[in-house]
Amino acid sequence: MVNLTATLGALISANHIxxxxxxxDAMGHVSVRNPLNNGTYFLALQMGPAVVSGRQDIGEYLVESSEPVNGTVGGYAERYIHGEILKRYPDVNAVVHSHAEDVLPYTVVGGLGLEPVYHMAGFLGPQTPTFDIAATPPYQDPLTPQDMLISTPLLGALLASALGTNASRPTSPQHRAVLQRGHGFVVVAGGIEEAVDYAYYAASNARVLTTAVLLARAVGGEVRRLSAGEMRGAADMDAWIAFKPWRQWVWEVERSGVYVNELGGG
Known part of the structure; x- marks a missing residue:
């Protein structure tokens, strides 16, 4: 039997990790599909991830509309990122939206893709897509606030579509990550542990790639990306080994003295 408390405890840990x-940062968020009802999902309320600590800090929303259920109030305006991705891809059960500064340059510099350069980032694949909200019809409406937020179901659906569709498995996305121009990035996965792993290593790969590009320019060298076969193999490896860093990361935040998880770390 699925333990909902353990799932919510893991969601809290994901925020902390x-x-x-x-x-x-104070604005990022993580969601997980309800393991007892795939028609709803859980997402922290409008608060920084560091201070999420118990069931009272987590809202529940309908996947179909991202409308709150069970009296949820005070939710994120950008919950449509999560709801529309979960609606479009039944195989996705967890979503992370981040504004990590290590990744942001790759959302605004043309011709510089966030390609994997070491094995822990093979899941990124050969070309991480970039979603530019300014190119969408609803954002070009003069009545739409120019705040770059995914704050409507339509904008959420357009962002979700940027992940593409897996040709051999239409219930899954083609890509595990999408960049958002001038905003951040999103990663998707089959579970919380895997989503946290992808988010961490997307930012890590960005740091490594930035250093490699600068070093290559300084010495006249060339940055060597992973081959297509290496990307596939590394992605398969990373998917099944996500439990290993997860255990360490939970251990770190539980002993940091900074965070409170009333439900246990998962």
Whole structure:
């Protein structure tokens, strides 16, 4: 039997871990599909990830509309990122939205893709797509606030579509990550542990790639990306080994003295 308390405890830990490692700032968020009802999902209320501590800090929303259920109030305006991705891809059960500064340059510099350069980032694949909200019809409406937020179901659906569709498995996205021009990035996964892993290593790969590009320019060298085969193999490896860093990350935040998780770390 699925333990909902353990799922919510893991969601709280995910918020803490990604804040601890500077992947989430005060505005980032993580969601998980309800394991007892795939028609709803859980997302922290309008608060920084570091201070999420118990069931009272977590809202529940309908996947179909991202409308709150069970008296949820005070939710994120950008919950449509999560709801529309979960609606479009039944195989996705967890979503992370981040504003990590290590990744942001790759959202605004043309011709510089966030390609994987070491094995822990093979899941990124050969070309991480970039979603530019300014190019969408609803954002070009003069009545739409120019705040770059995914604050409507339509904008959420357009962002979700940027992940593409897996040709051999239409219930899954083609990409595990999408960049948002001048905003941040989103990663999707089959579970919380895997989503945290992807978010952490997307930011880590950005740091490594930036250093490699600068070093290559300084010495006249060339940055060597992973081959297509290496990306596939590394992605398969990373998917099944996500439990290993997860255990360490939970251990770190539980002993940091900074965070409170009333439900246990998962």
């Amino acid at each position: 990604l804040h601890y490692h500077s992947v989430l």
